Amino acid sequence: xxxxxxxxxxxxxxxxxxxxxxxxxxxxxxxxxxxxxxxxxxxxxxxxxxxxxxxxxxxxxxxxxxxxxxxxxxxxxxxxxxxxxxxxxxxxxxxxxxxxxxxxxxxxx
Amino acid sequence: xxxxxxxxxxxxxxxxxxxxxxxxxxxxxxxxxxxxxxxxxxxxxxxxxxxxxxxxxxxxxxxxxxxxxxxxxxxxxxxxxxxxxxxxxxxxxxxxxxxxxxxxxxxxx
Numbered sequence: 459x460x461x462x463x464x465x466x467x468x469x470x471x472x473x474x475x476x477x478x479x480x481x482x483x484x485x486x487x488x489x490x491x492x493x494x495x496x497x498x499x500x501x502x503x504x505x506x507x508x509x510x511x512x513x514x515x516x517x518x519x520x521x522x523x524x525x526x527x528x529x530x531x532x533x534x535x536x537x538x539x540x541x542x543x544x545x546x547x548x549x550x551x552x553x554x555x556x557x558x559x560x561x562x563x564x565x566x567x
Numbered sequence: 568x569x570x571x572x573x574x575x576x577x578x579x580x581x582x583x584x585x586x587x588x589x590x591x592x593x594x595x596x597x598x599x600x601x602x603x604x605x606x607x608x609x610x611x612x613x614x615x616x617x618x619x620x621x622x623x624x625x626x627x628x629x630x631x632x633x634x635x636x637x638x639x640x641x642x643x644x645x646x647x648x649x650x651x652x653x654x655x656x657x658x659x660x661x662x663x664x665x666x667x668x669x670x671x672x673x674x675x676x
Binding site for chain 2: 467485489492493494519521522532540542543544548550
């Protein structure tokens with residue numbers, strides 16, 4: 459069987475705006491059977507995401523910038539290279555209290 | 568039911584060395600039923616990973632630095648924010664041709 463190859467670089471859907479200072483773009487994963495979905499989302503300095511709470515579990519990988527995560531009332535400073543995990547129905551939001559955009563990869567399943 | 572919470576920050580196993588200039592650390596995902604595994608791996612400037620080829624599919628998220636990916640002979644410049652995907656048995660390696668460490672998050676399933 460020939461290896462599947464094409465271009466290994468994944469692309470994203472066009473960014474959607476999620477309120478002031480927040481945009482989200484869906485990662486185009488190549489296989490319908492990939493066991494997770496993923497987005498990149500960006501928060502401009504001074505902005506905060508609304509609290510999100512859902513059945514799916516989620517990981518955040520911080521790609522750029524820094525902020526304060528609020529997870530069910532527990533506050534945590536996060537910055538580049540950090541990985542966070544939310545169990546089902548953990549309420550989570552983040553404020554960008556830094557001076558550059560906060561870019562996060564969200565993986566959920 | 569009480570939400571599970573504890574500390575949402577995930578930790579990693581101690582880095583393992585994978586040849587000159589290359590280290591890999593396994594992400595400690597919280598649930599045994601998480602449908603993927605993940606590592607962070609780092610390549611110092613001037614070093615190259617051996618070709619990897621396996622049944623599991625894999626994504627790379629570039630967190631820091633830049634390099635040249637070789638995927639079944641197709642070469643591609645990669646840098647921060649890029650996402651790459653390898654189908655089963657795609658041979659893949661990367662050389663860090665930049666001046667800072669190349670840090671990549673690998674997700675595989």
